[in-house]
Amino acid sequence: xxxxxxxxxxxxLAIIFGALLGYAAIRFxxxxxxxxxxxxxxxxxTQCGQCGYPGCRPYxxxxxxxxAINKCPPxxxxxxxxxxxxxxxxVLELDAEDPDAEQNRIAVIREDECIGCTKCIxxxxxxxxxxxxxxxxxxxxxxxxxxxxxxxxxxxDCIDMVSQSVTITNWRWQSPEAPKIIATDRAETTHxxx
Amino acid sequence: xxxxxxxxPLPGGIHPPEHKSESNxxxxxxxxxxxxxxxxxxxxxxxxxxxxxxxxEQVQRGQxxxxxxxxxxxxxxxxxxxxxxAIEDRPFAHPSGLSVPSIVIxxxxxxxxxxxxxxxxxxxxxxxxxxxKERLVSRIQEAGITGxxxxxxxxxxxxxxxxxxxxxxxNGVECEPYITADDRLMREHATDIVTGTQIALxxxxxxxxxxxxxxxxPEAISAIKAALVAVTDTRIKVKVVPTxxxxxxxxxxxxxxxxxxxxxxDIPASLGIVxxxxxxxxxxxxxxxSGTPMTERVVTITGEGTPNPGNYWVTIGTPIQDAxxxxxxxxxxxxPRVIMGxxxxxxxxxxxxxxxxxxxxxxxxxxxxxxxxxxxxxxxxCGLCEQAxxxxxxxxxxxxxxxxxxxxxxxxxxxxxCIECGACSWVxxxxxxxxxxxxxxxxxxxxxAIETIKADQSRLxxxxxxxxLERDAAEKDAKRKARAAEAAKAQAAKAQDTPSTxxxxxxxxxxxxxxRAKAKKAASTGPVTQEALENTVVLAQQAVDKTRVKLxxxxxxxxxxxxxxxxxxxKLEKRLADAQSALQSHTETGDAP
Amino acid sequence: MSDYVLxxxxxxxxNNFLLVQFLGLCPFMGVSNKLETAIGMALATTFVLxxxxxSSYLVFEWILVPLGLTYLKTISFILxxxxxxxxxxMVVRKTSPLLYRVLGIFxxxxxxxxxxxxxxxxxxxxxxxxxxxxxxxxxxxxGFALVLILFSAMRERLNQSDVPKPFKGSAIGLxxxxxxxxxxxxxxxxxxx
Numbered sequence: 001x002x003x004x005x006x007x008x009x010x011x012x013l014a015i016i017f018g019a020l021l022g023y024a025a026i027r028f029x030x031x032x033x034x035x036x037x038x039x040x041x042x043x044x045x046t047q048c049g050q051c052g053y054p055g056c057r058p059y060x061x062x063x064x065x066x067x068a069i070n071k072c073p074p075x076x077x078x079x080x081x082x083x084x085x086x087x088x089x090x091v092l093e094l095d096a097e098d099p100d101a102e103q104n105r106i107a108v109i110r111e112d113e114c115i116g117c118t119k120c121i122x123x124x125x126x127x128x129x130x131x132x133x134x135x136x137x138x139x140x141x142x143x144x145x146x147x148x149x150x151x152x153x154x155x156x157d158c159i160d161m162v163s164q165s166v167t168i169t170n171w172r173w174q175s176p177e178a179p180k181i182i183a184t185d186r187a188e189t190t191h192x193x194x
Numbered sequence: 195x196x197x198x199x200x201x202x203p204l205p206g207g208i209h210p211p212e213h214k215s216e217s218n219x220x221x222x223x224x225x226x227x228x229x230x231x232x233x234x235x236x237x238x239x240x241x242x243x244x245x246x247x248x249x250x251e252q253v254q255r256g257q258x259x260x261x262x263x264x265x266x267x268x269x270x271x272x273x274x275x276x277x278x279x280a281i282e283d284r285p286f287a288h289p290s291g292l293s294v295p296s297i298v299i300x301x302x303x304x305x306x307x308x309x310x311x312x313x314x315x316x317x318x319x320x321x322x323x324x325x326x327k328e329r330l331v332s333r334i335q336e337a338g339i340t341g342x343x344x345x346x347x348x349x350x351x352x353x354x355x356x357x358x359x360x361x362x363x364x365n366g367v368e369c370e371p372y373i374t375a376d377d378r379l380m381r382e383h384a385t386d387i388v389t390g391t392q393i394a395l396x397x398x399x400x401x402x403x404x405x406x407x408x409x410x411x412p413e414a415i416s417a418i419k420a421a422l423v424a425v426t427d428t429r430i431k432v433k434v435v436p437t438x439x440x441x442x443x444x445x446x447x448x449x450x451x452x453x454x455x456x457x458x459x460d461i462p463a464s465l466g467i468v469x470x471x472x473x474x475x476x477x478x479x480x481x482x483x484s485g486t487p488m489t490e491r492v493v494t495i496t497g498e499g500t501p502n503p504g505n506y507w508v509t510i511g512t513p514i515q516d517a518x519x520x521x522x523x524x525x526x527x528x529x530p531r532v533i534m535g536x537x538x539x540x541x542x543x544x545x546x547x548x549x550x551x552x553x554x555x556x557x558x559x560x561x562x563x564x565x566x567x568x569x570x571x572x573x574x575x576c577g578l579c580e581q582a583x584x585x586x587x588x589x590x591x592x593x594x595x596x597x598x599x600x601x602x603x604x605x606x607x608x609x610x611x612c613i614e615c616g617a618c619s620w621v622x623x624x625x626x627x628x629x630x631x632x633x634x635x636x637x638x639x640x641x642x643a644i645e646t647i648k649a650d651q652s653r654l655x656x657x658x659x660x661x662x663l664e665r666d667a668a669e670k671d672a673k674r675k676a677r678a679a680e681a682a683k684a685q686a687a688k689a690q691d692t693p694s695t696x697x698x699x700x701x702x703x704x705x706x707x708x709x710r711a712k713a714k715k716a717a718s719t720g721p722v723t724q725e726a727l728e729n730t731v732v733l734a735q736q737a738v739d740k741t742r743v744k745l746x747x748x749x750x751x752x753x754x755x756x757x758x759x760x761x762x763x764x765k766l767e768k769r770l771a772d773a774q775s776a777l778q779s780h781t782e783t784g785d786a787p
Numbered sequence: 788m789s790d791y792v793l794x795x796x797x798x799x800x801x802n803n804f805l806l807v808q809f810l811g812l813c814p815f816m817g818v819s820n821k822l823e824t825a826i827g828m829a830l831a832t833t834f835v836l837x838x839x840x841x842s843s844y845l846v847f848e849w850i851l852v853p854l855g856l857t858y859l860k861t862i863s864f865i866l867x868x869x870x871x872x873x874x875x876x877m878v879v880r881k882t883s884p885l886l887y888r889v890l891g892i893f894x895x896x897x898x899x900x901x902x903x904x905x906x907x908x909x910x911x912x913x914x915x916x917x918x919x920x921x922x923x924x925x926x927x928x929x930g931f932a933l934v935l936i937l938f939s940a941m942r943e944r945l946n947q948s949d950v951p952k953p954f955k956g957s958a959i960g961l962x963x964x965x966x967x968x969x970x971x972x973x974x975x976x977x978x979x980x
Contacts, residue, residue: 006856013850013863017870028877035884044645045652055656064888078642081599088821088889112754126655145652156758169240171290172637176630177570572949594947 036064042082046074047125048147050096055125063087070095074103074146105161106144107151109137113158120150120159198402198431202453204446206584207438208617210371210538212410217496217503218374221382224507225520229301231273231511232284232548236294238347239264245297251278252302256314256487258336259297268348268551269338273489273511275313276301287514287534287547296548299511316485327353327397330482337481338488343442343471344539346552349478352468359398360466363451364391364405364475366414367435367442370536373555375492376472378505380407380414383476384421390475391430393482398468403430404451405472410437439538440615444469446584458611473554493549495521499530499558508549514556515545523558533557537564538616571624579618579628585611589618589628596631601639609635727777734770741766791922797978798926804902805934806968807975811902815935815964816957818893820946825939827886828893829932831875835897836906836931839868840924843907844917864907865898872898902931934971938964 040060051071053059063069069083073096084091109120109129116134121127128144131137139150139159151159164170235242243262247253253272260270276299283293316336319325335350343365364387368376380387391403407415419432435441435450445456448467456462462469470478473492480486489510495518496503502521514532515525523530525545533540536555549556579589587608595604612632619628713729745759804810811832818828843864851857876894880887887894897903906927910920941963950959 002855005854006859009850009854009856010859010863010866013846013866017866021870021873024874024877028881030881030884033884035888038885040653041646041649043649045649045656047652047656056653078599078638085600085602086885088824115755115758125659126652127659128655143652143655145648166290166292168236168286168288168290168292168294171292172641173289173630173633175634176627594944598947600947 033061033064036060038086039063039083042075042079042086043072044075044079044145045126046145046147048074048145048149050074050147068092068095076103102163103146105146105163106141107139107146107148108160108162109139110158110160111136111138113156115156117155119153119155123149123153125149199433200453201433201435202450204438204441204450204584205586206582206617207440208582208620209437210439210620212437213372213496214374214377214410217372217494217505218377220504222378222492222505222507225509225512225517227274227301228509228512228516230513230516231276231299231509232296232513233259233270233273233299233511234284234286234294234296234548234550235260235270236286237262237264237267238345239266241267242295243267243270245281247278247297249278249281252276252306253278253299254314255312255489258338258487266348266351268340269336269487270297271338271487271489272299273509274299274301285544285547287543287550287553289541291544313486315487316481318485319482322393322482323396325482327399330393330397333482334478336487337477339474339477339481340488340551341471342473342477342491342551342554344535344552344554346550349470349474352463352470353394353397355463355468357463358466359400359463359468360402361452361468362391362394362398362400362403363447363462363467363469364403364472365442365444365447365469366405366407366411366418366472367447368411369408369437369439369442370538370555371439372496372557373494373536374496375494375505375554377411377414379476379492380411380472381417384414384417385424386476386479387418387472388421388425388427388430389483390477390479392425392427393478394468394470394475395429400468401429404433405430406433406435406447406451408437408441409434440584440613440617443584443613443615445613458608488551491549491551491553493517493553494555495523495558496555497533497558498560498563499523508553510551511548513546513548514543517549518545518556518558530558533559533564538620539614567627568625570626573624573626576623578621578623582617582621584615584617585613587612592635593626593628593631596635599638601635601642604635605639609639612636724777724780727773727780730773731770731777734766734773738763738766738770793978794919794922795926795929798923799930799933800971800974801976801978803930803934803971803974804905804927805931806964806971808905810905811900811931812964813896814893814900815938816960817896818890819935819939819942819960821889822936822939822943824886824889825935827879827883828890829935831879831890831894832897832900832903832935833925833928833932835868835871835875836903836928837921837924839864839871839903840906840910840920840927841917842867842871844910844915844920847911848917860908860911861904864904868903868907869898902927934967938967941967 036057040057043056043060045056047055049055050073051059053062059067059071063083069087069089070080070092072079073094077091077094080094081091083089107128114137116131116137118131118133118137120137121129121131125147126143126145128140129137129150130140146161148161151157151161235245237243239262241262241264243260245260247259253259253276255272255275257272258269259272259278262268278297279300280298282295282298284296284298286292286294286296288294316333319329319333322330331350331353334353335348339349340346341349366376366380366387368374387405391405394400395403405418407418409415415432415434422430422432433451435447440446441450444462447469448454448456448462448465452465452467454465454467457464477488477491481488490507491510492505493508494503494505500518500521500523504521506517506521508517514534518530518532519525528545530545532543532545534543534553534556535541537557537559540555540557573590573593575590577590579593580587583589585608591607592604592609592612595601595607595609609632614629614632616629619626622628713725714733741759741763745756745763747753748756748759798804802808805812805815814828814832819825843860846863846867847857847860851860851863872895875897876887879890879894906924910923913919913923915923938960942960945959945963954962
C-alpha cells in the first residue's frame with residue numbers, strides 16, 4: 001500500500017512539475033540568436049571564405065554552434081583572442097596554411113592589361129571594384145578587404161595583391177619584449193591557454 | 195595661505211638628476227643662418243599641408259609657403275631667404291624614422307641675396323590693446339605659431355574654443371632634466387613673456403594668469419617678478435612649484451596650481467583654463483607686436499657629447515647635423531647619437547632630419563651617460579610604479595594587461611590617461627620598459643577601433659550586395675514568368691487565329707529565320723550536309739573579317755589589345771581554313787546529305 | 788530577529804558552504820575564470836538554491852510527512868532541484884544567450900551541486916521552519932556567491948601572472964582556494980554551527 005502511495009505521490013509531483021516546465025518552455029522561448037551577432041561583430045568581414053564558410057556570418061553561426069575559433073587568417077591572433085575572451089574559451093594557434101602570411105594587402109588592377117570583362121566585379125564580395133562591361137575596372141582602395149577572390153576569375157591575370165606601405169599616418173608602436181621567466185617557461189610568455 | 199597662493203602636492207613623481215647647470219649658465223647664443231632648411235609639410239591632423247610655391251621659385255624669410263586645409267593645421271613659412279630646390283620626401287624628426295613630404299630651401303648666392311629683400315613680415319600691431327580678439331587670433335594663426343612645449347598643437351585653436359576661460363596658466367616649469375630653454379628665455383626676455391601673457395589674457399577675456407616656475411630656477415623667478423612689477427598687472431601672479439618631474443605636464447600642472455582635475459578625455463578648457471608655454475607666448479608677442487612669423491626657436495643643445503652645451507636660437511628647418519656642427523659637435527655619417535627632447539620623453543632621431551617647431555632640446559649623450567638598458571627582469575609586484583605615477587594610475591595592472599593583450603581591461607584601467615612621462619619605468623627595479631608597453635597597447639586599441647569601423651563598413655557593403663543580387667534574381671524571375679505568361683497567351687491566341695491572318699511576308703521571314711537557325715544548329719552539332727558546311731564557311735569568314743577590322747583599328751591606335759586580337763585572329767583564320775577544307779572534301783567526295 | 792541575523796552571519800561567513808563545509812566546489816573551480824561568468828553563475832545558483840530550499844521544505848512538510856514517505860526525501864528533493872535548474876536554464880537562455888553559452892555545461896550541473904542538495908537535506912536535519920529554511924537557503928547562496936565572485940577576481944589576476952608551468956590553471960587555483968579557506972577559518976566561533 002505504501003509503495004503505491006509513494007509511486008502515486010511522486011507521479012503527481014512529476015506531472016505538476018512537468019506541466020510547469022512545459023509552460024515555461026513556451027513562455028521563455030528564445031528568438032533568433034543574438035550570440036551570433038556578437039561573434040559576427042568580432043570577425044573582420046573580409047568575406048574571403050578562407051575559414052571554409054561562404055562569408056563571415058556563416059562562420060559566426062558555426063562558432064555559435066561550437067566550431068573552432070581559430071580559422072580566420074585575416075582576423076589573425078587578435079580575432080582569436082577577442083573570440084576567446086567573449087566565449088571564455090582557450091586561445092588556440094591560428095589554423096591556417098601560413099599563419100604568418102601577410103594580411104592587410106589590397107588588390108590593384110594593372111589597367112593597361114584590363115579587358116573590361118567584369119568577372120572580377122562579379123567576384124568581389126563587397127563591391128569594391130568600380131567598372132562596367134568594356135570599360136576600365138579599378139579597385140576602390142578604401143573598400144578592398146584583401147580577400148583574394150578577384151584573382152581567380154581574371155582571364156588576363158592583371159590583378160596584383162599589394163601590401164600597404166607604412167606611412168607616417170599609419171605607423172604604430174611595436175610591442176617590446178615581455179620579460180622572460182624561468183628557462184623552461186621561456187617559450188610561453190603570452191597566448192598560453194589558461 | 196590664500197587659495198590663490200596655494201600649491202597642491204603632485205601625487206607620485208620622481209626626482210631624477212637635473213643636469214641643468216651644464217647649459218643654463220650662458221645667455222642664449224644665436225646660430226648663424228643655415229644654408230639649407232628642410233620644412234616638413236606633415237601636420238598633427240595627419241593631412242599634409244599643401245605647398246604654395248614651386249621648385250625653383252625664390253622665397254623670402256617669413257613668406258607663407260604651405261597651408262593645410264584641415265581646420266586644425268598650422269601655416270608653414272620659409273625660415274630663410276633662398277630658392278626652393280626640392281619638394282619631396284625627406285627624413286623627419288619622428289620616432290618612426292619615416293620620411294614626409296618637405297620643402298627644401300637653399301640660400302641664394304651672395305649676389306642674388308644682395309638683390310632680394312631681407313624678410314617678409316606682417317604689419318606690427320604696436321597698439322595691440324586696442325585690436326579686436328579676432329584680429330589677434332588671426333595674427334597668431336598667420337604667424338604659424340604652434341605650441342612649443344612638446345605636442346606642437348596649432349596655438350590659434352586654443353583661442354577659438356567656445357568655452358568661457360577664466361584662468362591662463364603660463365607653463366615655465368620645464369621639469370624635464372637637461373632642458374633649460376625656457377629658463378634662459380624667462381631670464382632674458384621676461385618682459386616679452388609678460389607682454390605675451392597680457393595679449394593672451396586679452397584674447398581669452400580671462401581674469402587671472404599664473405606663471406608657474408619650478409623652484410630650481412631662482413633667477414628666472416626674480417626676472418619674471420621684476421617684469422611684473424614694472425608692468426603692474428594685478429591679474430598676473432607668479433607661482434613657484436616644488437621641483438619634481440613631471441610637474442610640467444598639462445593636467446599635472448593644472449592640479450598643482452588649482453587643485454582641480456581635468457576630466458579624463460577632456461581638455462583644461464572644460465575647467466575654464468588654458469595653458470601656454472613661455473616660448474609660445476614669446477612667439478605670440480613677436481607675431482603681434484613686431485609682425486614676425488615663427489621662423490626660429492630656442493633649442494638647448496646639451497649632453498656630454500657637446501663641447502659647448504647651452505641654449506641657441508636655431509632657425510626652424512635647420513638639419514640637426516648642421517645645428518650641431520655649428521656648436522662644434524663632431525658629426526660624421528650618422529654619428530653621434532642624438533636624442534630630440536629630454537632623457538625622459540625624448541627619442542632618437544636621424545641627424546639629417548630638420549629642427550622643427552617642437553624641438554626644445556638636442557641631447558648628445560656620451561656612451562657612458564646613457565648606457566643601454568639591461569634586459570628586463572620579471573615583474574616582482576613591488577608597487578613602486580604605482581607610487582611614482584603622477585596620474586594616479588595603476589602601472590602594474592596596465593603592464594599585465596598590455597603583456598596579455600587585454601585591451602578592454604587596459605581601457606577600463608584608464609590607459610588613455612597615461613601621459614607617457616616615464617616615471618614608472620624610471621623607478622622599476624626590474625628595468626621593465628613600461629612606457630613602451632603602454633604605447634603599444636594604445637596603438638593596438640586604436641588599430642582595433644579603426645579595423646572595427648572598416649569591418650562594419652565591409653559588412654554593410656556585403657549585405658547590400660547580397661540584397662542587390664537577390665533583388666536582381668527576383669526581378670529576372672518575375673520577368674521570365676511574365677514573358678512565359680505572355681508567350682502562353684500569344685500561343686493561345688495564335689491557335690485560335692486562321693492561317694490567312696498571318697502576313698505572307700512575315701510568314702516567309704519566320705520560315706527563313708527558322709531555316710537559318712536549323713542550319714546553324716546542323717553546322718555545329720548535326721549531320722554533315724553541304725548546306726551546313728557552306729553555312730559554317732560563311733560564318734567563319736564573317737568572324738575573320740570583323741576581327742581583321744578590329745585589329746587594324748587597334749594597331750593604328752596603338753592599343754595594348756593588339757596582342758590579344760592577333761591571337762584571336764589567328765584562331766579564327768584557322769577555323770575558316772578548317773571549314774573551307776571540310777567543305778571542299780565534302781564536295782569532292784560527293785557525300786549525299 | 789537577531790536569530791536571523793546570526794543565521795545569516797553563520798551561513799555566509801562562519802560556516803561558509805564553499806570554504807568551510809567544502810560543498811559545491813565543482814562550479815567554484817570550473818566557472819571562476821572570468822568575473823562576468825562567475826557573477827552569472829552566482830546569480831543562477833542563488834536563484835536555484837533559495838527556491839529549492841523553500842520548495843523542498845514544502846514538499847517535505849506537505850507531501851512526504853503526511854503520507855509517511857520521508858524516506859523518499861532524497862529522490863523528491865533531486866526532482867525539485869532538477870525542475871528548478873531546468874527552469875533557470877530556460878530563463879538564462881532567453882535573457883542572456885552569451886551567458887548561457889559561456890556557462891555551458893555548468894548550468895545544468897547546478898543540479899548536482901552538492902551545496903544545493905545539502906541545504907535541502909540540512910533543513911530537514913535541523914528541523915527548520917519555513918521562514919528559517921528560507922533564510923538558511925538565502926544565506927547559503929549569498930555565501931556561495933560571495934566566495935565565487937571573490938575567487939574569480941583573484942583567478943583573473945592569477946591568470947595574468949607568471950605562474951610556473953606545473954602550477955598553471957587549476958593547481959594554483961586550488962592552492963589559493965585553500966588559503967582563502969584558512970582565512971575564512973578566522974570567523975570560527977562567531978556563531979554556532
